[in-house]
Amino acid sequence: MTDRLTSAASAPAVDLPQSRYLATAVPGPRSVALHRERQAQVSGGFGIVLPVFVEQADRGILQDVDGNRLIDFASGIAVTSIGASHPRxxxxxxxxxxxxxxxxxxxxxxxxxxxxxxxxxxxxxxxxxxxxxxxxxxxxxxxxxxxxxxxxxxxxxxxxxxxxxxxxxxxxxxxxxxxxxxxxxxxxxxxxxxxxxxxxxxxxxxxxxxxxxxxxxxxxxxxxxxxxxxxxxxxxxxxxxxxxxxxxxxxxxxxxxxxxxxxxxxxxxxxxxxxxxxxxxxxxxxxxxxxxxxxxxxxxxxxxxxxxxxxxxxxxxxxxxxxxxxxxxxxxxxxxxxxxxxxxxxxxxxxxxxFEDGCLLANARAIEAAAREVLEPLVSETDSVAEFRGRGAMLALEFADRGTLAPRADLAKEVSARCHAQGVLTLTCGTYGNVIRLLPPLVIGLDLFADGLQVLRQAILDVTAEDSVAAARSLTAEHSAASEHSVTAVSPSLG
Structure with missing residues (x-):
């Protein structure tokens, strides 16, 4: 598997290492300080997915002001599809x-x-x-x-x-x-x-x-x-x-x-x-x-x-x-x-x-194939990933309880937060807020993409496993409470 999908015509304008790297916690101290200034100056009506301030970008990497290199699975909500610093x-x-x-x-x-x-x-x-x-x-x-x-x-x-x-x-x-x-x-x-x-x-x-x-x-x-x-x-x-x-x-x-x-x-x-x-x-x-x-x-x-x-x-x-x-x-x-x-x-x-040489379209299809191999099995491996769907480099995982399809926005939010902490930028979406969407740049290298996929996959496995344990404990507690209530209810007649 190569880390360069792109054609020679898509050579980077800057040359950041195409690897995830955390110099500080995410967000780091400089981003935290700048975010405080943002809050003092910018309307609160603007939301934020991840409060980090980007200093440079190259292909699949966003480098923030603290020196962290984050894998970009957002592309500015599908805006920077050919990268945020394309030379042409x-x-x-x-x-x-x-x-x-x-x-x-x-x-x-x-x-x-x-x-x-x-x-x-x-x-x-x-x-x-x-x-x-x-x-x-x-x-x-x-x-x-x-x-x-x-x-x-x-x-x-x-x-x-x-x-x-x-x-x-x-x-x-x-x-x-x-x-x-x-x-x-x-x-x-x-x-x-x-x-x-x-x-x-x-x-x-x-x-x-x-x-x-x-x-x-x-x-x-x-x-x-x-x-x-x-x-x-x-x-x-x-x-x-x-x-x-x-x-x-x-x-x-x-x-x-x-x-x-x-x-x-x-x-x-x-x-x-x-x-x-x-x-x-x-x-x-x-x-x-x-x-x-x-x-x-x-x-x-x-x-x-x-x-x-x-x-x-x-x-x-x-x-x-x-x-x-x-x-x-x-x-x-x-x-x-x-x-x-x-x-x-x-x-x-x-x-x-x-787009002239066809490489970017081929890259989008390669991104889908790589993601399906890693993420699609989660539908059968977990109780809460209801569907993996999408086309090309426009992909999504929907979180919902198996059987009822009750939306689980809490799981999507927690998975995304864990990815952010580990240097992978993901977005949520959906009518119920229960979907994680993947929008990597079409110029991302497959090795870098694979690293981000593994971070995402592990976060999903961890969060859904913890949710299953919590649900089992809750069910046990409910049964215990019901049993205790039953004994209490009949105890007067035992005397």
């Missing part, structure tokens, strides 16, 4: 800095904006003529897709799904399913957003089957699609401008929909003249082993959304869709002061170059 990103951005930082594309133009649009038009799924609009954030992309669909159709309603995440603006919060922390205390939200069931194979809300039987994937998809069509009928299918879905649901728990569900949504959209918007903001740009996750399902959205990994860490998002839809908006109806900033566009062109 640095080179292109530095060259642009020598020219100008901004003009506003709506005022005067620059070629990099058009070149990014051309690449997306050529590479997003769909054998039809396309146009692209660039923005700055994922939420902007989602909102503009809704604007475009409404302009093109003359309709108002938007269909979204259980376990969805689409952003933090008011409209995208209305479209997002998870209440805490995203929607809590921020309503009222925009109207005209309707939610339908998703096709979660582990938790098939809509699937009807005999008690005690496990619904097949086909049954899950069929039942979910029937429920979606019923929802459309209830609200008037002719009133819907768009249906918006992630091909793998991100914050909802890295849920891979039952096979056939996305294809069925494509059919429903065609039947009722609804614009199908595929939100590839987290799952796209090579994360799942193909350029776009919807390729796994063999479908194309009328509109495809990209952001996060699109520009290697610089803020850039895109709406790419059928030319007739994208051109339906009146001149001046789309835009934004920072939309398609030239520095971010140059970074995106560097990202596109990094």
């Amino acid at each position: 990103v640095r080179e292109r951005v530095a060259a642009q800095l020598e020219k100008f930082t901004h003009t506003c594309f709506m005022v005067t133009e620059y070629e990099s904006f058009t070149r990014v649009a051309r690449w997306l038009n050529e590479h997003t799924p769909g054998d039809f003529e396309k146009r692209t609009a660039l923005f700055s954030t994922g939420a902007e992309a989602v909102e503009n897709a809704v604007k475009i669909a409404r302009s093109a159709t003359g309709r108002g309603k938007v269909l979204v799904f259980d376990e969805a995440y689409h952003g933090r603006s008011l409209l995208t919060m209305a479209m997002t399913a998870k209440e805490n922390p995203y929607r809590l205390n921020f309503g009222p939200f925009p109207a005209e957003v309707v939610r339908a069931v998703s096709a979660n194979p582990l938790r098939p809300v809509a699937a009807q089957h005999d008690a005690g039987a496990v619904a097949s994937a086909a049954d899950v998809a069929t039942a979910a699609l029937a429920s979606v069509e019923a929802t459309l009928a209830e609200h008037g299918a002719q009133n819907f401008a768009a249906m918006v879905i992630e091909p793998i649901q991100g914050e909802g728990g890295f849920v891979v929909p039952a096979p056939g569900f996305l294809a069925g949504l494509r059919d429903l959209a065609d039947r009722y003249g609804i614009v199908l918007v595929i939100d590839e903001i987290q799952a796209g740009m090579g994360r799942t082993g193909t350029l776009f996750a919807s390729e796994h399902e063999g479908i194309a959205g009328d509109i495809t959304l990209t952001a996060k990994a699109l520009a290697g860490g610089l803020p850039l998002s895109a709406v790419t869709g059928r030319a007739e839809l994208m051109d339906a908006v009146h001149a001046g109806g789309l835009g934004g002061t920072y939309a398609g900033n030239p520095l971010a566009c140059e970074a995106a062109l560097a990202v596109f170059e990094a």
Whole structure:
């Protein structure tokens, strides 16, 4: 097994040792001091996964201000997929800095904006003529897709799904399913957003089957699609401008929909003249082993959304869709002061170059194979790992009690905390907060990745074993208390 998956074109800009190293406890004293300053200066509304301050990053390593080298299983929530210091990103951005930082594309133009649009038009799924609009954030992309669909159709309603995440603006919060922390205390939200069931194979809300039987994937998809069509009928299918879905649901728990569900949504959209918007903001740009996750399902959205990994860490998002839809908006109806900033566009062109030789997509598939070998057996080896799932380098473990599937967010939180203490950065997610998600950079070396996997695996084994012991003790105590109560209850008659 080699520690270098990447091609020569992906040689590091800095050269940190690709090994985990703890010089101090995590977080270390300098990070602790800096975090205190952060608390004094930054809004408490910003959360934090791990309060360490990063000084340098290279491929799969984040080095903090205390000299600790942490294995990165987060990629800035799928943003730094080609690493947080890719040389071509640095080179292109530095060259642009020598020219100008901004003009506003709506005022005067620059070629990099058009070149990014051309690449997306050529590479997003769909054998039809396309146009692209660039923005700055994922939420902007989602909102503009809704604007475009409404302009093109003359309709108002938007269909979204259980376990969805689409952003933090008011409209995208209305479209997002998870209440805490995203929607809590921020309503009222925009109207005209309707939610339908998703096709979660582990938790098939809509699937009807005999008690005690496990619904097949086909049954899950069929039942979910029937429920979606019923929802459309209830609200008037002719009133819907768009249906918006992630091909793998991100914050909802890295849920891979039952096979056939996305294809069925494509059919429903065609039947009722609804614009199908595929939100590839987290799952796209090579994360799942193909350029776009919807390729796994063999479908194309009328509109495809990209952001996060699109520009290697610089803020850039895109709406790419059928030319007739994208051109339906009146001149001046789309835009934004920072939309398609030239520095971010140059970074995106560097990202596109990094994908040219196919190595990054192969890396994503190798990451999945390595993770499955180490982590998938935990489903049978423990009582609390309910499922290992995902595609490419977008993988997850869901923690729930066996049989009942009662979510165990406590276990996910404890496992993640133990990984952090040992220098492996992991993230949790899921509607119930009971999922650990893995988003390693596509340039991570396999030896380094294997080390992080072993830390994660051992943390899961330790935490679930301790939980089983605690549960057994609790059950014994309950039985003892019940027995004592029984003896006490009958003792008067013994006298």
